[in-house]
Structures are given as structure tokens and as C-alpha cells.
Amino acid sequence: MNDVGLYPLVQNETIKILKKKRFLVIVLILAALIPIFTYAQMKVAEETRKQFGSEDWRLVTQQQINDYTNRLASGRVPEEWKKYMRVQVQVLQYYLDRDVDPKSPNAVSFTVNFVSNSINLFIPLMVMVIAADLVSSEHSVGTIKLLLSRPVRRWKVLTSKYAALVLFVSLIVFTTAALCYLISGVVFGYGGWTHPVFTGFKLVGAEVDFTSVHPVPQWLYLLMELGLVWFAALVVGCMSLMISVLVRSTAAGMGIMLALLIAGTILTNMVSSWKSAKYLFMVNLNLTDYLAGRLPPVEGMDMNFSLIVLTVWAAAAVVVSYTVFTKKDILN
Amino acid sequence: MGDGSVVLAVRNVKKKIGGKWIIKGVSFDVRRGEVFGFLGPNGSGKTTTIRMLVGLIKPTEGTIEICGHDVQKKPTQALSHIGCIVENPELYPYLSGWENLEIFARMTPGVTEERIREVVDIVGLGQRIRDKVKTYSLGMRQRLGIAQALLGKPSLLILDEPTNGLDPLGIKEMREFIRSLADEGLSIFVSSHLLGEIEQMCDRVAIISRGTVIAVGEVDELLRQAGTTIVWDVEPADKALELFAAAENVQVIGESVSDAIAEEDGPAVGHAVVIRTARENIPSLNEALSRAGVRVYGIQAKNPTLEQLFLTMTEGENIE
Numbered sequence: 001m002n003d004v005g006l007y008p009l010v011q012n013e014t015i016k017i018l019k020k021k022r023f024l025v026i027v028l029i030l031a032a033l034i035p036i037f038t039y040a041q042m043k044v045a046e047e048t049r050k051q052f053g054s055e056d057w058r059l060v061t062q063q064q065i066n067d068y069t070n071r072l073a074s075g076r077v078p079e080e081w082k083k084y085m086r087v088q089v090q091v092l093q094y095y096l097d098r099d100v101d102p103k104s105p106n107a108v109s110f111t112v113n114f115v116s117n118s119i120n121l122f123i124p125l126m127v128m129v130i131a132a133d134l135v136s137s138e139h140s141v142g143t144i145k146l147l148l149s150r151p152v153r154r155w156k157v158l159t160s161k162y163a164a165l166v167l168f169v170s171l172i173v174f175t176t177a178a179l180c181y182l183i184s185g186v187v188f189g190y191g192g193w194t195h196p197v198f199t200g201f202k203l204v205g206a207e208v209d210f211t212s213v214h215p216v217p218q219w220l221y222l223l224m225e226l227g228l229v230w231f232a233a234l235v236v237g238c239m240s241l242m243i244s245v246l247v248r249s250t251a252a253g254m255g256i257m258l259a260l261l262i263a264g265t266i267l268t269n270m271v272s273s274w275k276s277a278k279y280l281f282m283v284n285l286n287l288t289d290y291l292a293g294r295l296p297p298v299e300g301m302d303m304n305f306s307l308i309v310l311t312v313w314a315a316a317a318v319v320v321s322y323t324v325f326t327k328k329d330i331l332n
Numbered sequence: 333m334g335d336g337s338v339v340l341a342v343r344n345v346k347k348k349i350g351g352k353w354i355i356k357g358v359s360f361d362v363r364r365g366e367v368f369g370f371l372g373p374n375g376s377g378k379t380t381t382i383r384m385l386v387g388l389i390k391p392t393e394g395t396i397e398i399c400g401h402d403v404q405k406k407p408t409q410a411l412s413h414i415g416c417i418v419e420n421p422e423l424y425p426y427l428s429g430w431e432n433l434e435i436f437a438r439m440t441p442g443v444t445e446e447r448i449r450e451v452v453d454i455v456g457l458g459q460r461i462r463d464k465v466k467t468y469s470l471g472m473r474q475r476l477g478i479a480q481a482l483l484g485k486p487s488l489l490i491l492d493e494p495t496n497g498l499d500p501l502g503i504k505e506m507r508e509f510i511r512s513l514a515d516e517g518l519s520i521f522v523s524s525h526l527l528g529e530i531e532q533m534c535d536r537v538a539i540i541s542r543g544t545v546i547a548v549g550e551v552d553e554l555l556r557q558a559g560t561t562i563v564w565d566v567e568p569a570d571k572a573l574e575l576f577a578a579a580e581n582v583q584v585i586g587e588s589v590s591d592a593i594a595e596e597d598g599p600a601v602g603h604a605v606v607i608r609t610a611r612e613n614i615p616s617l618n619e620a621l622s623r624a625g626v627r628v629y630g631i632q633a634k635n636p637t638l639e640q641l642f643l644t645m646t647e648g649e650n651i652e
Contacts, residue, residue: 008438019426142422149386150439151412330388
């Protein structure tokens with residue numbers, strides 16, 4: 001008795017995703033949005049130039065530091081923001097002292113920026129578009145009955161869906177970066193690969209520990225970022241797939257996932273006093289902030305902590321989906 | 333008919349869903365090469381039973397064996413011997429017929445492209461196979477569903493209400509198609525809520541009511557047990573009634589058609605008397621009537637409806 005291998009099953013899942021035109025939708029969304037952001041970024045650059053009346057990044061950065069320092073002196077600013085600004089001032093000063101432009105205008109730094117800003121909502125949303133209906137769509141179309149009455153064990157069917165998910169998460173992350181670079185390059189130029197970026201900031205309260213800070217070329221920094229984004233996206237994918245297993249309706253599943261992700265972005269901005277919120281997966285998605293040395297949502301969170309929390313959530317999601325998927329009765 | 337070896341053995345299968353027994357005991361065998369009917373009204377547990385047969389639902393109690401393999405313990409071996417359509421033929425609407433078949437071929441061991449072409453020929457979908465399934469009519473989807481079920485050269489084909497929603501021509505074609513498959517040695521398990529359909533297609537039948545199989549046997553035998561309803565168009569009616577009441581093996585049901593028979597054929601013309609008896613008794617009864625001076629304008633034998641069959645079955649249970 002020869003068994004069906006995993007490879008043809010993954011092939012099936014890939015065909016289904018592609019033919020459902022899910023990936024095409026994602027590429028179109030990216031192709032429509034990135035030019036908008038590029039344009040916005042260009043406007044911002046123009047505005048700063050007008051405001052500071054200078055093209056010299058040193059002056060601009062110094063202005064920004066002064067701006068932060070002034071606001072820090074004001075009593076009206078909430079303590080939250082002050083902490084954030086204090087950290088920013090130290091990081092910017094560090095760049096200035098070493099004569100490195102923190103915001104060099106080129107396609108690579110735009111990509112670095114875009115990717116880092118899309119890690120907690122934009123990329124998860126696109127991963128969700130694919131992951132949320134991997135199982136529930138089989139329910140709503142009714143094909144789940146054919147899928148699970150074939151001589152293939154259920155765990156294998158689910159594994160093939162996970163494999164396809166990993167494949168498409170990688171593809172989404174790569175496509176986002178590639179489109180970003182290609183589209184923004186038209187405006188900002190395609191250079192910047194070797195421009196140095198500092199990383200390795202450690203935060204102790206609102207003080208920055210510079211002992212392990214070192215410069216890396218921007219291409220390496222981008223690669224590190226993409227790795228983190230890939231991981232965060234994969235965790236979101238696992239969560240979405242679990243919800244897709246648990247909830248039969250794709251719309252309901254997407255709604256739940258969307259609510260969780262948006263709750264995450266809101267919580268990130270307000271949980272500093274609710275310490276245990278740091279164990280929620282959606283508060284830990286901003287992995288790239290650790291690279292850049294930005295203040296985490298809750299004091300005491302660091303890269304390792306977030307990676308562990310995310311891993312635990314993803315592992316739990318995988319266990320739940322396998323348990324439910326292999327056991328449940330298909331009643332409709 | 334086949335050699336009598338058992339392809340599907342269902343033993344005392346029960347299923348509890350949400351604290352309620354949906355299936356309270358189902359047992360039957362399907363033999364090689366036969367068309368086996370699974371008859372019951374909607375909501376009697378047909379689909380739930382079929383889902384258990386194909387491994388979609390786990391029975392709470394009892395065993396199901398396909399070609400000697402337990403569906404629970406050795407699902408891959410057991411399921412490789414069956415092809416099925418559960419309820420509607422649901423396939424991926426955004427793929428073409430051919431792509432759908434490819435998807436399911438990859439999930440079935442040993443299916444070659446040659447085999448896909450074969451099943452497309454068998455169900456006669458040749459020209460439209462490259463079109464998207466969402467453009468297919470229900471009849472075509474049904475055929476594609478069967479093509480999918482046939483891919484792995486199964487020993488047993490499970491079809492849930494295969495003629496549901498088809499037009500009369502489609503129903504006829506489907507019936508002939510099922511018979512031709514059976515003639516090639518395939519066992520076919522067909523569920524339906526229509527007695528007439530089962531009667532025309534099946535060799536043997538299991539009748540399910542409220543989650544219990546109340547009878548298993550040859551279709552003709554079960555029908556004979558239920559008896560035939562005969563409508564006599566006679567004048568004078570009371571004399572005929574008297575005669576029928578006195579006769580052996582005759583059960584008088586009523587004096588007008590609407591009492592006993594579904595109003596399929598419109599109102600009766602004369603004075604209708606409705607009785608239930610075996611078909612063989614008609615000539616002698618007719619003779620007796622004319623001897624007694626009753627004028628007979630028409631005799632109409634009607635096969636029992638599913639309801640009548642159930643009535644007889646459950647009556648039988650009461651006697652036991």
C-alpha cells in the first residue's frame with residue numbers, strides 16, 4: 001500500500017491559493033499602496049527641507065534633537081511620550097556624534113522603514129488574507145468532505161496547509177521588500193545598500209545602554225529586519241490558521257483576527273501600566289523596534305522575551321489546530 | 333449481481349451528537365457488485381450514517397469495515413477502496429474540471445493522468461473539462477463528482493442522493509449510469525428519500541427511520557410485504573366493499589381515492605374503492621366482482637409509497 005506523500009498535497013494547497021487569486025490581491029494591494037507611501041515620504045522630506053531651510057542632514061537631525069528636548073522640558077507632555085523622546089534623543093545624538101545620517105533618503109532606507117512600520121499590522125493583515133480561509137473555505141464550499149474522505153490522514157492534510165502557509169508568508173515578506181525597493185527607488189534612487197545603521201541598543205528604563213551598539217551595513221540591517229518580520233508574520237499565520245480551523249466562516253475568522261491585531265496596535269500605545277499585557281502575542285509583534293532601539297510597549301520587554309512569547313503562542317496555536325482538525329466531526 | 337463477498341460491513345453503529353442519539357443502531361452489509369439502496373425520509377440519519385462510512389464523523393459505538401479494513405483503525409487502507417459524493421457534488425468552483433480531478437488524483441495513490449482521462453470519458457465530460465467548475469450545470473457537477481469518486485478505482489461507490497436536483501432526463505441518465513457501473517462489478521451505495529428511485533436502481537435496500545435501520549432486504553421482497561394498493565372504479569360501490577371485506581388477504585382502506593392514495597393522478601371518475609392486497613389477487617377478485625354483478629370500469633394498481641412501507645414496517649415491529 002503506497003501512501004500519498006506530503007509534496008503533492010503541498011502542491012494542491014499552493015494551486016488552490018494561487019487560483020483563488022489571493023496572492024494576486026496581495027501583490028495588487030502592495031503595488032497600490034507603496035507608491036502612496038513613497039509619495040508621502042517625499043512630501044515629508046520636502047516639508048522638513050522647507051521647515052529647517054537646509055538640505056544638510058546634520059542640521060536637520062540637530063533640529064529634531066532640539067525639538068525633542070524642548071518638548072521634554074514642557075510639563076504638559078505625558079510621562080509616556082517623554083520616555084520615548086528621551087530614548088530617541090539619545091539614539092539620534094549617537095548617530096550625530098558618529099557622523100551618520102539616521103534617515104538617508106534612498107530606496108533601501110525607505111524599505112527598511114516601510115517594513116519596520118508594517119510588521120505589526122500591514123503584513124499580518126496580508127498573511128491573514130491567505131491564512132484565514134485555508135481551512136474555513138473548504139468548509140464553506142463543502143470540499144472539506146472530499147478532502148477528508150480521501151485515503152490521506154488528516155494530520156497530513158493540515159501539515160500541507162501549514163507548509164503552503166510558510167511558503168506564502170515567505171513570499172509575502174519578500175514581495176513586500178522587493179516592491180518597496182523597486183517602487184521607491186524611482187523617487188529616492190536605488191542606492192544605500194552599504195549605508196551604515198546602528199543596532200544593538202539596550203534600554204534600561206529610559207536610558208540607552210550603548211555598550212554593545214555597532215554599525216551594520218543597511219543591507220544587513222534590512223535582512224535582519226526581514227527575518228524578524230517573517231517570524232512575526234508566521235506567528236500571525238499560525239494564529240489565523242488556528243482560527244480558520246475553529247471557526248467555519250471565513251468572514252468571522254477574519255473578523256476575529258482583525259480585531260486581535262487592531263487591539264494589539266491600540267494596546268501597544270497604552271499598556272505601559274498594565275504589566276501582564278506583555279504576554280499577549282499582539283503586543284509583541286513589533287520586533288523591529290528592538291533593532292532600532294525604540295522604547296518597548298511595556299518596560300522590561302526585550303527581543304528574547306518577545307521571541308519566546310510569540311513562539312509559545314504559535315506553538316499553542318499549532319497544537320490546538322492539529323488536535324481539533326484531526327478529531328472533529330465534519331457535520332456540514 | 334456479484335459473488336456475494338462483503339465490501340462494506342456496518343455493525344451496530346451509533347452516534348451521539350450533543351447528548352442526543354442521532355443514530356441509534358445501524359447494521360447492514362453491502363456485497364460486491366450490487367446496488368444497495370439506503371432509504372429514509374429527510375432527517376432520518378442517512379447523511380450522518382454516510383459521513384461515518386467515509387470517515388468524516390467518528391461513530392460513538394459500533395464498527396464500519398470497508399473491504400475488511402476498519403475505518404477508524406486503518407482509515408487510509410479503508411478509504412482507498414471507496415469513492416464518494418456526500419450530499420452535493422462540491423468541488424472547487426475556481427478551478428476547471430480537469431484541475432479539480434488533478435487535485436483529487438494527487439490525494440489518491442496510483443492515479444495517473446491516463447486514469448484521469450479515462451474517468452472523464454466514463455462520465456462524458458470531454459468537451460467542458462477545461463472550463464471552470466463555476467460555469468457547470470448541476471448535472472455536470474454531479475458527473476464531475478462521480479468522476480472524482482471513480483479516480484482511485486474504488487470497490488465501493490457511495491452516492492448521497494445522486495439524482496437530487498436533476499431534471500427527469502438527468503435522473504434517467506444517472507440511473508442508467510449507476511446500473512452500468514454496477515454491471516462492471518462495482519458496488520454502489522445509493523441513498524435516497526424516494527422509494528420509486530430505489531426501486532428502479534437497487535438490488536437490495538436498507539430502510540432507516542429515526543436513526544434506526546428498520547429493514548434490510550431485497551427491494552421486491554420488501555415491496556411485496558408492504559402490499560400493493562389497488563383502486564377499483566366500480567358500480568355499485570357498497571356491493572364491492574362487501575365482497576372485499578369478505579375476501580381473504582384483502583385489506584379495505586377506503587371508499588374514495590383521497591382517503592388512501594396520494595393525489596398524484598387527479599380525482600377518480602366513478603365510485604372508487606381502495607384496497608390493499610397482493611398483485612396476484614387482482615384477476616380472481618375481478619372475476620368475483622363480475623359474478624356478483626358489480627360493473628368494473630377500471631383497476632389501477634399503485635406501488636406503495638414510502639409512508640405506506642414505513643407503516644407496514646412499524647406495524648410489523650409492533651406485532652413482534
